Amino acid sequence: MLKKNSIVTKLVLVIALFSSVIFAVTLGYNYFRSRVMLQDELESNARNLAMSLVNRVETQLTAVAKVTEGVAGALETSKYTEPQLHSLLRATVENNPEIYGSAIAFEPYAFSAQSRLYAPYYYRENGKIALSRLEKSYQFVPYLYWDWYQIPRELGKLEWSEPYFDEGAGNILMSTCSVPFYEEINGDKQLKGIVSADISLDALTEYISSVKILKTGYAALLSRNGMILAHPMKGSIMNETFFSIAEARQDAYLRELGKKMIRGESGFVHYTSLVGVRSWMYYAPIASAGWTLAVVFPEAELLENVGKLSMTMAAMGFTGILLLTLAVIYIAKTIIKPLQLLTVATDEIASGNFDVDLPIVHSNDEVGVLTHDFQVMQESLKEYIKNLTETTAAKERIQSELKMATNIQASLLPRLFPPFPNHPEFDIYASMVPAKEVGGDFYDFFFIDDKNLCFLIADVSDKGVPAALYMMVAKTLLKTEGQRLGEPDKILFSVNNILASDNESCMFTTVFCAILDVTTGEVRFANAGHNPPLIIDSQGVRYLSLKPGLMLGPIMETVYETERVTLKPGDTLFLYTDGVTEARSRKDDLYGESQLREALQLAPKEELSDMIHCISEALVRHAGGAPQSDDITMLAIRMTKDNASMNHAGKGG
Amino acid sequence: MSKMWHKNRLQRKKSSIIAVMSVLFMACVLARPVGAAEVPLKNASFMPLWGSQAQFAGYYVALDKGIYARHGIDLKILKAGPGHTPTQALEEGAADFAVVWLTTALLHRAAGKELVNLAQIIQRSALMLVSKKTAGIKTIADMDGKKVGLWEGDVSISPRTLFANHRIKVREVRQSHTVNLFLRGGIDVTSAMWFNEYHTILDSGIDPEELNVIFLRDWGMNFIEDGIYAMEKTLRNDPALAAAFVNASLEGWRYAFEHPDEALDIVIKYMREDHLPANRMHQKWMLDRMRDLMMPVNPQGSFGSLTEQDYEAVGRAMQRNGLIESYPDYSTFSWKPDAQEK
Numbered sequence: 001m002l003k004k005n006s007i008v009t010k011l012v013l014v015i016a017l018f019s020s021v022i023f024a025v026t027l028g029y030n031y032f033r034s035r036v037m038l039q040d041e042l043e044s045n046a047r048n049l050a051m052s053l054v055n056r057v058e059t060q061l062t063a064v065a066k067v068t069e070g071v072a073g074a075l076e077t078s079k080y081t082e083p084q085l086h087s088l089l090r091a092t093v094e095n096n097p098e099i100y101g102s103a104i105a106f107e108p109y110a111f112s113a114q115s116r117l118y119a120p121y122y123y124r125e126n127g128k129i130a131l132s133r134l135e136k137s138y139q140f141v142p143y144l145y146w147d148w149y150q151i152p153r154e155l156g157k158l159e160w161s162e163p164y165f166d167e168g169a170g171n172i173l174m175s176t177c178s179v180p181f182y183e184e185i186n187g188d189k190q191l192k193g194i195v196s197a198d199i200s201l202d203a204l205t206e207y208i209s210s211v212k213i214l215k216t217g218y219a220a221l222l223s224r225n226g227m228i229l230a231h232p233m234k235g236s237i238m239n240e241t242f243f244s245i246a247e248a249r250q251d252a253y254l255r256e257l258g259k260k261m262i263r264g265e266s267g268f269v270h271y272t273s274l275v276g277v278r279s280w281m282y283y284a285p286i287a288s289a290g291w292t293l294a295v296v297f298p299e300a301e302l303l304e305n306v307g308k309l310s311m312t313m314a315a316m317g318f319t320g321i322l323l324l325t326l327a328v329i330y331i332a333k334t335i336i337k338p339l340q341l342l343t344v345a346t347d348e349i350a351s352g353n354f355d356v357d358l359p360i361v362h363s364n365d366e367v368g369v370l371t372h373d374f375q376v377m378q379e380s381l382k383e384y385i386k387n388l389t390e391t392t393a394a395k396e397r398i399q400s401e402l403k404m405a406t407n408i409q410a411s412l413l414p415r416l417f418p419p420f421p422n423h424p425e426f427d428i429y430a431s432m433v434p435a436k437e438v439g440g441d442f443y444d445f446f447f448i449d450d451k452n453l454c455f456l457i458a459d460v461s462d463k464g465v466p467a468a469l470y471m472m473v474a475k476t477l478l479k480t481e482g483q484r485l486g487e488p489d490k491i492l493f494s495v496n497n498i499l500a501s502d503n504e505s506c507m508f509t510t511v512f513c514a515i516l517d518v519t520t521g522e523v524r525f526a527n528a529g530h531n532p533p534l535i536i537d538s539q540g541v542r543y544l545s546l547k548p549g550l551m552l553g554p555i556m557e558t559v560y561e562t563e564r565v566t567l568k569p570g571d572t573l574f575l576y577t578d579g580v581t582e583a584r585s586r587k588d589d590l591y592g593e594s595q596l597r598e599a600l601q602l603a604p605k606e607e608l609s610d611m612i613h614c615i616s617e618a619l620v621r622h623a624g625g626a627p628q629s630d631d632i633t634m635l636a637i638r639m640t641k642d643n644a645s646m647n648h649a650g651k652g653g
Numbered sequence: 654m655s656k657m658w659h660k661n662r663l664q665r666k667k668s669s670i671i672a673v674m675s676v677l678f679m680a681c682v683l684a685r686p687v688g689a690a691e692v693p694l695k696n697a698s699f700m701p702l703w704g705s706q707a708q709f710a711g712y713y714v715a716l717d718k719g720i721y722a723r724h725g726i727d728l729k730i731l732k733a734g735p736g737h738t739p740t741q742a743l744e745e746g747a748a749d750f751a752v753v754w755l756t757t758a759l760l761h762r763a764a765g766k767e768l769v770n771l772a773q774i775i776q777r778s779a780l781m782l783v784s785k786k787t788a789g790i791k792t793i794a795d796m797d798g799k800k801v802g803l804w805e806g807d808v809s810i811s812p813r814t815l816f817a818n819h820r821i822k823v824r825e826v827r828q829s830h831t832v833n834l835f836l837r838g839g840i841d842v843t844s845a846m847w848f849n850e851y852h853t854i855l856d857s858g859i860d861p862e863e864l865n866v867i868f869l870r871d872w873g874m875n876f877i878e879d880g881i882y883a884m885e886k887t888l889r890n891d892p893a894l895a896a897a898f899v900n901a902s903l904e905g906w907r908y909a910f911e912h913p914d915e916a917l918d919i920v921i922k923y924m925r926e927d928h929l930p931a932n933r934m935h936q937k938w939m940l941d942r943m944r945d946l947m948m949p950v951n952p953q954g955s956f957g958s959l960t961e962q963d964y965e966a967v968g969r970a971m972q973r974n975g976l977i978e979s980y981p982d983y984s985t986f987s988w989k990p991d992a993q994e995k
Contacts, residue, residue, distance in 0.1 A: 140735040145805075147833045154800070154826065154839030162833050167928075225836060225857035243856045244934040255858075262858045 008332040016325045023317040027310060034306045039280070042297060043268045046282035050266075050295045053211065053219055054284050057204055060098055061288045064197050065158060065177050067096050072181040072195040075104065086120055086131070092197070093122045093129055099197045100124055100174065103134055105143050106193035110183075119143050123198070149194050152178040156191075160289035162223050163201055165238060173201040173229065173238065175289065205230035205237075208293070214301040216277070224290035226258050233274060245274055261285075261292040270299070338367045342374060354382045402437035402465075409438050409468055412475065414445060417609065420453075425518045428455065429608035430635035431616065433579075439631035440467025440509075441577045442475050446482065448515065454482045454491075456513040457575040457635050459530065461551075470507045474499065474552065478511065488513045488526035492560040496528070496552045508553030512575055521567040521639040526560040528552045531578055531593075534600060537571040541600045543593065544573075572608070572638040574600060579630035583619045586626045591619060608636040694727035695894050700748040702879065704734040705923040707939035708848060709752065710916050711774075715905025717919045724901035726894065732927075735830075743768065743884050750898055753882040755959075755967050756976075757807040762986065763977040767885035769988045772899045773959035774879040774906075775946045778870040779847040780811060783854065786863050788841045793872060797821035799841040802828030811874040812844065814974045832857065848942035852935055876967055880959065888988060895988070903957045910944050913937070959987045 071092055074080075080088065085104060092102045101123025111118035119134035134143045143149050152159040161176040178196045182189045204221070208230040211219040221230035226242035236245070242258035257271060266284040273279040273296050280302065283294040341359035348356040358378065361371040410432075417429055430443045440460035448454050456478060460467040477495045485491050491513055499509075512533060514525035529551030532543045544565065550558045567573060576596070583591040596615070603614040612634050619632060701709040712730060715721050721728040731748055733739070739751035740761050750771070753761075758768045782801070784790040790799065793815055801816075801823040803809040816823055826840050832853050835843035845851045847868070855861060869876065881899060888895050909916035917936050924931040947956065954960045961983045968980035980986070 141805075141829065145827050145829050147829060147831055150826075150829065150834050151837050151839050154834060155837060159837065162831070225833070239930045239932055240934075241856045241858070241932075243858050244932050247856065248934045259858045259860075 006336070008329060008336055011332045012325055012328050015328050016321060019321050019324055023321065027313055027317065030313070031306060031310045034309070035303065038302060038306060042280055042302065043282065046268060046280065046295050046297060047284070049211075049213075049219075050282045050284045050293055053208060053295070054286055054293050056207070057221075057286050057291070057293065058288060060199070060204065061160065061177070061286065064096070064098055064199050065160075065179075065288060067092060067099065068102070068177045068179045068195050068197040069158065071102070071104070071197075072179040075181045075192070075195065076183070086122075089120055089122045090129055090131075093124065096197075098199055100172075100200045101198045103196045104193060105134060105149055105196065107191055108144070110192045117142060117144070119193075148176040148178045148196050152180045152194055153191060156180055160224075160291075162225055162227065163229055163238070166198070173205060174198050175201055201229060211295070213295060213297055215298075216275075216301065217279070217295070217297045220274075220294045220296065221286075222258075222261060222292040222294070224262060226262050228274075229291070231274065236274070242274075261294070262290070264290065264292075273298070335365075335367060338363075338371060342367075342371055346374065349378060349381070354378060354385065405465070405468060406434070406437045409434070409471075412472070413442060419445065420447075423453075423518060424640060426453070426516065426637060426639050427608050428453075428635070428637045429612055430457075430633070431612050432631065432633040433616070433628070434463075434631045435579070435628045436464050438465055438468035439463065439633075440471050441579065441631035441633035442471050443575070443633055443635045444475055444479060445635075445637075446479060448483055448486045451517055451519050452486065453516045453518055454486075454513070455516065455575075455635065455637055456482075456511055457530065457533075457577060457633060458509050458511040459577040459579075459631070459633070460509040461507055461553075463631065466505065466507070470505075470509065474509050474511070478513065482513070486515070487562060488515055488524055489560040489562040492526050492528050492549070492552065493558070496550075496558050496560075497556055499553045500556045500558075503553050506554070508551045510551045514573070514575075516567070516637065521569065521571070523565050523567060523573065524562050525565070526562050528558075528560060531576060531581065533576070534574040534597060535565070535567075535571060536574060536600060536605070537568060541597050543597070567637075567639040569639045569641040572605070572611075572636055574611075575635040575637075577631065577633040579628075579632035580615070580619065580634060582630060583622055583632065584626055584629055585622050586624045589622075591622050595622075608638060611636055692725065694722060694725055695891070695897075696729070697721075697726050697749045697894060697898060698729045698731055698747070699898070700731040700737065700739045700742045700751040701733045702739055702752040702754075704732075704929055705730075705920065705927050706849075706929070707917065707920050707936040708879070708943060710909040710920050710940050710943065711902055711906030713905075713923050714909040714916050714919050715901050717922070718905070718908060720904050720908065721898070721901045724897040724904075726897055726901060728898075728901075739882075740766070740768070743882060746884075749887050749894075750881055750883050752879050754807055754876070754878045755880055755964075756810045756876050756971065758880065758882055758986075759968060759971055759977055759980050760807060762981055763979070768882050769885050769888055770880050770959050770964075770986055771883055771888075771895055771988055772881040772903065772957040773877060773963070773987075774881065774957065775877050775943075776948065776950050776954060776963070777946050778811070778868070778875045778877055779942065779946050780808070780869045780874075780876070780878070781845050781847055781851060782812060782842050782867045782869070783835070783845045783851060784842045784865050785859070786865055788865070790842060790865055793819045793867065794821060796823050796842055798824065800824045800826050800839070802826050802835060802840040802843040804828060804844055809844065810971070810976060811869045811876040814970065814976070815869065815872055815874050817974065848939045848946065852938040852942075856932070856935060874970070875963065876970070877959075877963055883988075899957070906947065906957070909940065913940055916940060958989070961987075 071088065074088065089102055089104055093099055101121055103119055103121035105119035106117070108116045117135035121132045121134050122129055123132065138146070148161045151161070158177065158179045161178065163173050163175045165171055166174045176196050176198045178194050180194050181192055183192045208219045208221050209232070213219065218232045219230070220228070222242055223229055227238060228236045228240050228242070229238070231237060242261065243255055246254035246258060253271065257269060260267060261283050264285040264287065268280065268282045270280055273281065278299045280297045280299060281294050283292055285292055338359050338361050345356050345358050358371055358375050361368045413432055414430070419428060428445055432439060432441050432443060434441070440463050441458065443457045445453060445455035458471070458474060458478070460471045460474060474495070477498055478491065481491045481494045485494060492511060510529040512525065512527050512530035514523050516523050527546045527549045529549060532546045534541055535544055547561055547563060549560050581591055581593050581596055599615055599618045600611070604610045615634060616632070699712060701712065705713065716728055716730060731737070731742065739748065739753050740757055742748035743751050744766055752774070753768065758770065761768050788799070790796055796816070803812060803825050805827055826834070828834055828840065828843060832843060832845070832850050834840055836854070836857055843850070845854065851866070854864070881902060883895055917933060917940060920936055921931040921933060949955055951960065951962065953962060964983050964987065971977045972980060
């Protein structure tokens with residue numbers, strides 16, 4: 001439907017692409033920021049939750065530790081008899097419901113010199129307080145070598161034991177708080193024994209296990225050895241340590257994390273939880289026992305809402321981009337449609353049909369303006385073409401008229417050579433090439449009587465139609481006056497007076513007028529401001545020296561003088577206008593008189609037409625393509641060598 | 654692994670008719686179950702040194718996979734651990750076979766009890782002294798004046814002997830079967846078995862790089878531990894039973910090493926039955942280390958047998974340190990089931 005290069009396609013592609021990219025970036029940033037914000041919020045939430053759990057555990061542990069320390073303190077400060085000892089111990093268990101059982105275990109012979117070991121233990125059994133004697137109940141390994149006794153003994157301070165399962169108490173998870181107590185003998189502090197208090201961790205671990213975080217998040221408790229005490233993985237409780245799980249998973253990071261935890265550090269980490277889910281965990285130490293409490297937030301659940309929001313936004317964005325695309329297509333098409341119509345119309349105009357109707361656009365937008373401009377252009381073009389047609393018609397008319405004028409002018413000059421076949425005594429040849437359609441130069445020759453041939457060459461000032469008209473007048477006058485007067489000076493005098501008398505246009509003409517006696521070769525000539533002709537005879541080529549004379553037209557009563565020269569048989573007289581000597585090359589060099597003389601020396605002499613054509617070609621070569629600036633006219637006349645023809649001419653004369 | 658054992662067995666039967674013998678042996682082994690189906694199984698009892706764990710994987714696997722039954726034995730594995738002493742059980746006749754340390758056996762022998770070694774399971778001593786690097790203890794001499802955790806009983810013969818030889822005095826602290834005293838800093842040095850306590854320490858978050866370990870065997874105290882023992886009387890009564898028990902037990906071990914996952918499953922099953930916490934990674938470590946420890950050390954050694962060299966070394970060391978006045982001949986003390994079978 002849409003062309004690959006169409007503006008609509010481009011617009012849709014670019015807008016859809018860019019808005020998609022912008023939207024994707026926005027969405028991505030939003031997701032990322034939401035995550036970060038959620039994470040920040042999570043960290044404080046997780047810390048608060050962990051700390052509240054830690055406090056709960058701590059409260060219980062601290063209370064028990066206080067009681068135990070209290071008993072130890074009591075034993076250090078006063079001497080207890082056996083019944084007093086028993087009632088103290090019994091009361092301790094009775095008054096502290098969180099204490100499962102409590103023992104006072106003595107160092108060997110510390111209670112009495114008679115018996116080596118002595119360790120009464122009061123504990124709860126079926127809701128009652130029962131007594132047990134640890135020196136008897138620990139059958140194989142004396143109580144001296146159990147962790148609850150040995151560790152505080154060696155360290156000399158309160159210790160919470162690693163949690164253990166107590167089978168005797170119904171397989172419940174226990175931890176024992178043990179406090180050493182001393183006796184001062186001669187200022188020497190000597191260990192007397194250990195006071196211990198057992199607590200059940202079941203309630204605590206159950207409470208920790210019951211903490212629900214999101215759907216599958218959880219709280220966990222680790223011992224000082226990294227042993228799992230509370231965790232949703234029930235099978236791992238009291239069986240796996242954080243490190244054995246790390247070992248099984250060959251997860252060095254998990255091991256490092258575990259080390260941080262048992263070192264009593266706290267932190268907020270992103271990790272793969274023991275249940276194998278990418279999660280956030282906050283862990284904090286339970287300082288008194290050296291345990292670690294952790295709260296675990298599964299990342300996927302945490303980000304569920306952000307994910308949902310992002311999906312909704314993505315869906316909205318997608319729909320938005322789709323609508324935007326449709327809108328762009330619609331708008332682009334409304335813009336493109338008049339343009340397409342305009343294109344069709346302009347195609348028509350381009351093919352020359354200016355009358356085609358342009359589409360009507362009502363909008364005032366760029367397309368409207370463009371259409372309006374096209375309308376104006378169409379009108380202007382129509383007008384212009386109309387004018388052009390008219391002008392061209394006028395010009396063509398003038399052209400054809402000028403062509404006719406050229407023909408007329410050309411037909412006025414004698415063009416038939418040889419013009420006088422019955423006069424072999426002489427040869428004559430002439431040519432005139434006008435610079436424009438019509439020229440101001442002319443030549444003429446005619447017989448005045450049987451033996452006198454009048455020949456002349458003239459150059460009217462100016463060129464073109466005025467010169468041609470003036471030339472017509474001058475030529476007609478010269479011919480009529482020439483036939484009437486028969487002498488060059490008289491002819492020129494008369495014609496000058498006629499031309500000058502009514503010369504409002506201030507035009508003038510140079511004329512070289514000569515009359516040849518064809519029987520003798522004598523030439524009588526007068527010059528009205530024309531270039532001197534050349535004589536080609538046995539001595540070579542030379543310019544005829546002339547008396548200066550004023551051109552015809554400007555001044556009345558100008559007097560001209562007849563001069564004479566005799567042409568021997570074979571001698572040639574060469575007349576020309578200044579279009580020859582002033583022919584310009586491309587570099588504006590004039591052809592010049594000396595070049596003309598040299599050209600004539602080299603030109604073929606046999607036929608006058610060849611000579612003149614040779615000079616014409618020389619001029620064309622000199623011009624080298626430069627436009628002809630002036631009419632070029634040449635006339636050559638020669639007395640023939642042939643005596644027979646002389647005789648014949650004589651007979652004819 | 655199996656190839657090596659096979660090679661060892663062949664080495665024991667160096668003869669020109671190795672092939673024939675092998676065929677006969679295989680036939681013998683294969684024929685047994687057929688016979689077992691017809692002949693009623695002989696009752697026998699066995700006491701390990703400690704509760705069920707991978708240290709005794711071979712016996713549990715042999716029992717579970719019916720290897721003992723195939724060898725004609727209806728075996729009962731007795732409860733072990735605190736309060737149960739294998740030597741006592743043997744001497745009282747409560748157990749036919751038991752796992753006993755070489756040192757313990759020699760002490761009892763010196764006291765006139767006729768204990769006989771049927772097989773030597775552990776070929777290199779696994780006992781080690783472990784300290785935290787922060788304590789700066791690198792040699793035995795460094796332990797002078799330090800608190801050293803020692804187990805009660807024969808277990809501590811080698812460290813005590815070593816301290817005496819080095820003329821150092823340590824502050825002995827009797828240690829329990831947990832490593833917590835050491836972990837909490839109650840003692841500077843702890844005794845540990847490579848296959849057990851050492852790994853417990855690692856699994857409590859202490860890296861090997863944070864520990865200095867001294868293997869007793871590296872200090873001339875290769876007091877090789879677990880061996881299978883019986884009273885001479887028991888052997889006299891039914892040498893075939895003893896041979897069958899040893900062979901079945903060693904076969905159980907081989908099977909365990911060839912199928913470690915299955916072996917772990919079996920061991921853990923028995924541990925659960927005994928209500929013992931069963932950490933698979935720990936048992937895996939134990940089984941792997943048992944394999945290391947059971948590999949014969951020198952060319953004369955073979956899987957499950959006590960070499961004269963090792964025996965003499967332990968006997969001499971104990972004699973020199975005044976623990977025993979004399980020790981029996983190797984041939985008297987070490988009974989070879991193979992010889993009986995032939």
